[in-house]
Amino acid sequence: MKNLLVAQSGGPTTAINATLAGVLHGARQSGKVGTVYGGLHGIQGILQQKLVNLSAAFATEEELQRLKVTPAAILGSCRYKLPTPQADEAVYKAIVEILQANNIGVFVYIGGNDSMDTVAKLSAYFKQNKVDIAVMGAPKTIDNDLCETDHTPGFGSAAKYVAFTFAELVRDCHVYPVASVTVVEVMGRDAGWLTASAALANVADKGPDFICLPEHPFNEEAFLQKLAAPLQQHRPVVVAVSEGIKTATGAYVGEQSANATDAFGHKQLAGVGQYLEKRIKERYGCKVRSVQLNLMQRCAAHLASATDLNEAFELGSTAALAGAQGTTGQMACIQRLSNTPYTVSYQTTPVEKVANQVKHVPKEWITPDGSGVTQEMIDYLLPLVQGHVEPVMENGLPSYAPLFY
C-alpha cells in the first residue's frame, strides 16, 4: 500500500489544519493509503526531505479533533513559486526522487491559487513522465478568491471575525456624541469578499456606514463628500475599507502615501487606512482613527465558524479520497446547492481552472455608488459564518496541537 504526503502553503488561516485533519480522515477512510506523511514548510521543506509521520502523531479521534481547531499551519508554510520544467527540471526530478523514496502514491497540497499552480505543474509533469503519483489540491484562503469553488475554507471564519468585530467596533465608536471617523482596514488585495463581510454586522445590530471594495474604483473626493452629512450631525462614522481599493486608473489608494518620509528620510508605505485617516483629518479636522484587523482576522480560532471548519475537513477528506482512487490534477471544491436550508456538495475540479485566477465580487452585489453591498451578498455570506467552535483549552486558555517545526 502506498503512502500519502500532505503539505500546507501560503498564508495561514483558522481552517487550514481542519483540512489537514480531513486529509488524515480521508486517507484512513479510503482503505488504500498506508502512512500519511506531512511535508514541513510546503514544497520547500519537502525538497529538504523534511517529512514527519502524521498517522502516528494524530492516531486518536481526540488528537484529530484538536488539530481541527488549531489555527495557522501546523506543518509550517512557504511562499515558493515552482519553476516550469523547462526552466528547471532538476527540481522536478528531486521531488520525484524524494516522493518515490518514501513510497508516496498521493500528494495533497493545501493552499491558494499559487499553490494550485504547483499542483497543476506537478500533476502535468508526473503524467508526461509516467510517474504514478496522484497530485490533488485542497483549497485554502481567507480571501475567498479561488475560482471553481463556491467559497474557500478559512474564509467563513475570517468573515465571522470581521462581522463580530465590526458589530463590536461600531458600538465602541458610538459612545461619544462627537463627529468622528473610524477607518477599519480589512485584508484583500484583489478581492473584496472579506471586507464585504463587515456588512453582516448589520444583520442583528449595526454595522459600518460605508464599505469600500477593490472591485469598485475608489473616488476619493466622492468618498470625502459622503462624510460631510453625518459629521455635520455630530455622528460617529465607521468605514470598512479593503486594503486593495484602487483608483479609477488602477493604482492602490494606499500607495499614494508612499511619498511620505520618516525622520530618517526613509519612504513610509502606510496602508490605505492610515492614508485615508490623514485625508479625512485634513478635510474635516475631526477625530479620525484607523484600525487594522491585521493578522488577527486570519488566525482568530476562538471565533472560528463551525461551518467553515467542517467544510475544510470535508474538502481535505475529498482530496485525499480522490487521490487514493487515482484522480490527479484536480482540486476539491464546494458546490452550493441551496441557501435555505444551506446545503453543499463536495466535488473535484481541474486545477488549471483555478491556478493563478482570481474570483472577484460580482459588480451586481455592490451598490451602484460603491459604498455598500446588496442583500444577495448578505444571503451568500450568512450561512458561512454559522456555528460556534469550542476551542480545546487548558486552565481556560487555548491548548493547540503541538508544532512540528
Next chain:
Amino acid sequence: MKNLLVAQSGGPTTAINATLAGVLHGARQSGKVGTVYGGLHGIQGILQQKLVNLSAAFATEEELQRLKVTPAAILGSCRYKLPTPQADEAVYKAIVEILQANNIGVFVYIGGNDSMDTVAKLSAYFKQNKVDIAVMGAPKTIDNDLCETDHTPGFGSAAKYVAFTFAELVRDCHVYPVASVTVVEVMGRDAGWLTASAALANVADKGPDFICLPEHPFNEEAFLQKLAAPLQQHRPVVVAVSEGIKTATGAYVGEQSANATDAFGHKQLAGVGQYLEKRIKERYGCKVRSVQLNLMQRCAAHLASATDLNEAFELGSTAALAGAQGTTGQMACIQRLSNTPYTVSYQTTPVEKVANQVKHVPKEWITPDGSGVTQEMIDYLLPLVQGHVEPVMENGLPSYAPLFY
C-alpha cells in the same frame, strides 16, 4: 421612595454594561429605590437633562441578561472633568437641581479614576451643602490601574482577548522558517497590566518572546541586542509592548518618532509599535511587522470572561445597594480572598483613595531584565480570564441591547 440615577463615563469596555445591569439588580434588591434612570453620555448628558427610564427598558431578566453581555457603554460616555465648586459652583447647582427635579436619592457613576474624581467632588459638595443624595462609584477600566480594588471590571475580558490573541498570533507568526519580528502594541499608557496578560498565552501553548511594560524603563539598545540571537537562528520573534513604555528619562518611546513628517509636511505621531518596527528593520533588515490590538481589545464581547462580567455585575449591585442604604463617597471594590479556589468579596472604599491615582504593576512581578513577568503575575491574572460567555445572537450574529442615543 426616591429614584436612582446611573451613568457611564470614560473609555468603553466589554463589562461596563454588566455593571449597569448590576446597578438595576441592586436597586431592585434594596427595596428602597423607585425608578432607575440612566443619564446619557455621563455627567455631560445629565447636565443637558438627558435621562432615560432604565427600569422600564430592562424590566425582564432576559433583557437584563442581554444588557450584561452587550459591549461598550449603552448609555454613551463622556470625557468631562468636573471643575471644583470654587471654580464653578453653577455646575454643581445645576446638577443638584436636575437630580432633585427627578427625585434622585442615589447617583451611581461607573468609570475609571477620572470618574472617581467626579464622585469624590460631588459627594463632598452634597455633604457640605446638606443635599440628601448618596453618590457612589463603580469601577471600570481595561487598564486595571485603579487603587483599592484587587482588579477592575473590563480588565478580565480585555486580558482574555490579549491572551487568546497572542496565542493565535504566535502560531501565525511561526509558519514561515525565516527571521522575523512582530511587535504587538497593547493598550496601557501608565500601567502594564494588560500587556502583561500576553504572558497567559504561555500557560497552555506558546506566548510572546518579550514583554515590555511601562513600569520598567525601556532601553532600546539592550532590547535590540536581545533580538540578535533568535534572528541569527532564523527564528520568528513576537514582542508584546505596552503603548506607554518609556525611556529612563520618562519620555514615551513612541514619541521619539514625532519628528517624522508625511508628504504634506505634517508631523506623524506613530505609535510605539511602528517606531520599533522601523528601528528593528534598520538594525537587522529582516521582515518586521507591527500590529495594534487597538479598539478590539476593549470591546471584544465575543471573548468576554464570565468571571469579569459576573464581578462587574456584582460591583454594580454593591454600589446601588450601598447607595440605597445611605452610603456616599465610596467606590465598590473587589477584595481577593484566595487564588485556589479563586474567591473574592465585594466591599466599598472611600473614593478619595482611588480618584486620580494609578496602580502600577509591582516591580517584583517583572523579570529583572524587564523582558517578561513572573509566576506571581500569572497566578494573579489566571482566575480573571476564566469562563465562556455565550453572546445573545440572531441568525448567528451578535444582537446587543438597543442603544439609547
